[in-house]
Amino acid sequence: MSRPYNVAGYREQARRALPKAIFDFVDGAAGDEWTMRENRAAFERRAFLPSVLRDVSECSLATTVCNREMASPIMLAPAGLVGMMHPDGERAQVLAAREHGVIAVTSSASTYSFEELTDAVPDHRPWFQLYPYKDRGFYGEMVSRAANAGFTGLCLTVDASVSGKRERDLANHLSVRPLRVTWGNVTGAARHPRWLAGVLRERRIVARMSTEALGQDRPTLRSLLRSAGDSAANLVELLPRQSTWEDLEWLRDNWSGPLAVKGIVNPEDARHAARLGVDAIVVSNHGGRQLDGIPATFDLLPRVRGAVDEHVDLILDGGVRRGADIVKALCLGASACMVGRPWVYGLAAAGVSGVNGVLDILEEEMATTMALLGVRSVSELGSSHLA
């Protein structure tokens, strides 16, 4: 298969590689998928205004997020259950992030355990995504387990108190909470022999596909529950449905490293989070997978930027498919962008080399865009570069 030259090409290869139900789980969103479409449309509505005759012989994408140097302003968003796409799973996420000198934020619904992920990249520490839990014992154990494994930053996802209504999953009879993937709803698995061989080779994924109990699909959570002497069924009570700002406050008091809060779009919430001392806000609508009807994050970014002090890094999440999109977000005050589906498409298409391929494309497109705008470094980007 030829190497795609854009993210859309990786999406197409992922579509061919995966059974329909699995591809739809990645590609789909909630409700009418309006928010997901808007995330893209907002980037398309905004045009560039280049400056010509500038020396752009040297162009650097390097930046810092939460005082950490990164080779480019791209972060790999948390994506759970990606072992279903390819046996490399979240290991591909951390390996590609290390290769590119950027931050991977691994999901608490990972197919691999905390330690398996950090052991894969001993010289490059990823961040860990978690949800706010009312049960302080469980919450605390999750934080200390992440710290002991070597995660250096935490990302608290606050827009998933319940699951969004994902109609493609309903049509495919695919249930994620609890995970219910059966050979029946992975229709046409035999038509995807490479995918089938991959998941069969990786026993943990097969185990996951036959499990029905919530928690059993999450090795990170499952091992915690085991150590807490709890039963998987109790995990239902630990879902973040009852979470409040106190849970963020508690996390800030109990975690001294970089702390990002993901899923904020309302300027008032951004102010509140900043007052509680978060280091970064991920301006995110979960890629449209939760509440359908939220405007595009790119459209909401300026209002959030205006609400919080410059020392709080804003990370834009949702709809990024081009290096040019990242440049536009930086022009409006983001420090970096997260990409979710793009790296998962790369994973499904070609494992770790596919995730690396997606990052290569985004970086090359960013560099070309910046040179054509007449800009040599990300710190030079501002609203004057947008029409």
Ligand SMILES: Cc1cc2nc3c(=O)[nH]c(=O)nc-3n(C[C@H](O)[C@H](O)[C@H](O)COP(=O)(O)O)c2cc1C
């Ligand atoms: C397959 C998949 C699984 C996801 N799992 C999680 C998760 O476990 N935790 C989380 O905070 N966000 C999760 N997300 C949302 C992403 O982190 C991110 O917000 C979203 O994908 C951004 O939109 P984009 O896909 O257009 O880049 C997931 C997204 C996808 C596509």
